[in-house]
Structure formats: C-alpha cells, structure tokens
Amino acid sequence: MSEERKNSRLGKGLSALIGEYDTFEAPEGASDSVKEIQMLRMAQVRANPQQPRKKFDEKKLAELTASVKAHGVLTPILVREVDHADYKFQIIAGERRFRASKAAELEEIPARILKTNDLQLLEIGLIENVQREDLNAMEEAEGYQALMSRFGKTQETVAESVGKSRAHVANMLRLLNLPESVRDHLRAGDITAGHARAALASDDPDAVVEQVMARKLSVRETEALVRKMAAGDLNGKGGAKAIEEKDVDTEALEADLSRALGLVVDIKAKANGGEIKIKYRDLEQLDDICRRLSRN
Structure with missing residues (x-):
C-alpha cells in the first residue's frame, strides 16, 4: 500500500480502511447489493484465531443472541476467503454477531467478503475492536500498542485511524506502564x-x-x-x-x-x-x- 494511500485514509476510521480492499467477486449477473453483501452458510465460516479481542461479555452476548433470534443479523460480518479443508471463510470483523448467530441456531449469516492478506486482516481486526464502545480499557490500550508496534503507526496516526483524540490515545497507552497486578484489576x-x-x-x-x-x-x-x-x-x-x-x-x-x-x-x-x-x-x-x- 503506497504512503499516499495510507495518509489519505487517516481520520476516516474502519470504513475507509475496509474500502481500500477489494470485495470478492459475486457470480456474473448478480445485483449490486448481492455483490456487496452475500449470505454464507454458518458451517463455511470460522473465527480468526488471531482475533485481538480475547474476552466476550456473556451477558451482552446473550442479549445479542436474543436480538438475532427476533430480528436477524442487521449488520453483515466481514470475512475473507481462505484455503482450508473444513471451511471457506475466516472472520475479519463481527465475531460477536457470528457467535450470537450460532447460539440462535441460524443456518446463514450476511457477510461482506474482502480480499486481504494476513497483515491487513490483523489491522482491520484491531481497528474494529478499539472502536467498540464496550471494550475494556486494557484491551483498548493493548490494541493501540499493537497498531503502533506492528504497523509502525504513531500516536497521532492511531488516533486518526480510530477516530479518537491524540490525548485520549496517549492516556490509554499510559495504562500499559501499570504493574501487572493493577492491570489485572x-x-x-x-x-x-x-x-x-x-x-x-x-x-x-x-x-x-x-x-x-x-x-x-x-x-x-x-x-x-x-x-x-x-x-x-x-x-x-x-x-x-x-x-x-x-x-x-x-x-x-x-x-x-x-x-x-x-x-x-x-x-x-x-x-x-x-x-x-x-x-x-x-x-x-x-x-x-x-x-x-x-x-x-
């Protein structure tokens, strides 16, 4: 990705980053909406083992499951195609929706299929996670640190990528200086x-x-x-x-x-x-x- 393209997306958050990656080509003759969003069989989809978010609130997941049962999945998950014997797609963003859909015993889930490499997959996953409102402070701080260490970002570019102020990012990163016992609390x-x-x-x-x-x-x-x-x-x-x-x-x-x-x-x-x-x-x-x- 050129430096010019990187800079042009800053400040626009996850949606701008996703827009840089090509969507999977749907069958010829499909409508524009089908090309954008497709229904995938749940059995074809798996979570990303490198998912930055490690802990999911069980109560909130149960609430989301109830909503999915009543209304379906309103926001498509993001996936990429993979070469695997047991499944075809790996989740980029939207694992909570996927888990809720499994708990609700859905057979299909709406998805956007992107063409990304492993590094792009991690970057999208990190940004998607740190933009979540229910992320705990340590997960947020660790997400910012990962964006800086793995992608060479500065505090300023991290702030612009996730739509936060530089001061907010700096304050969250300071939490990583706490003793491990305090971070655990x-x-x-x-x-x-x-x-x-x-x-x-x-x-x-x-x-x-x-x-x-x-x-x-x-x-x-x-x-x-x-x-x-x-x-x-x-x-x-x-x-x-x-x-x-x-x-x-x-x-x-x-x-x-x-x-x-x-x-x-x-x-x-x-x-x-x-x-x-x-x-x-x-x-x-x-x-x-x-x-x-x-x-x-």
Missing part, C-alpha cells in the same frame, strides 16, 4: 480507567489500588489520595503529615489537570499568586509534558 472491572490513571501518578500504584478497593474510593477521592501520599501521608487518611486543606475549586482544578495529564498535579495558592507542580516519573513523561506545553 482493570481487566476484571475491579477499578475503572480513571482509578488506574490516578494510581499511575503514584510511586506505588499497587498500594493505591489496594486502598481504592478496600475503601471503595471514587476517582476524585483516589486522586486526592495520591496527592496525600506524594506529600508524605503514606496511608492517605490524614494525620500529622496530611496536606493542608484546599478549597473545593482548587481540588477540582487539580483533579481536572491530573486527569488531562495523567500525572500528579499540585496547586498551591500564595499571597501573591501561587504555583503549580507537576510530578513526573521519568524522562519520557517529561518529554510528553514539554510537547503538550509547547504546542501553538
């Missing part, structure tokens, strides 16, 4: 991405998450906890080393800046103005701060 839904980003700003994310789960802290309370721990209050519960009280507006502004940067931000008001402190852990974070502040 995020995958399991024990904490939210907001909790995880707040913990990331701490020198001891594990300790933060332990308190979040034990005390059922909100994201804002977690951000306050991290600031207190950074100031020397190791358990975040106050005491001799607790930080001085701040007004609600200042705390809200600190929280907003911390969320935007993914780092601990401390605001101190003084008689003649005040100061803002941003705590970073390594040179990579410092470089990122400098890039953000130097933009026109």
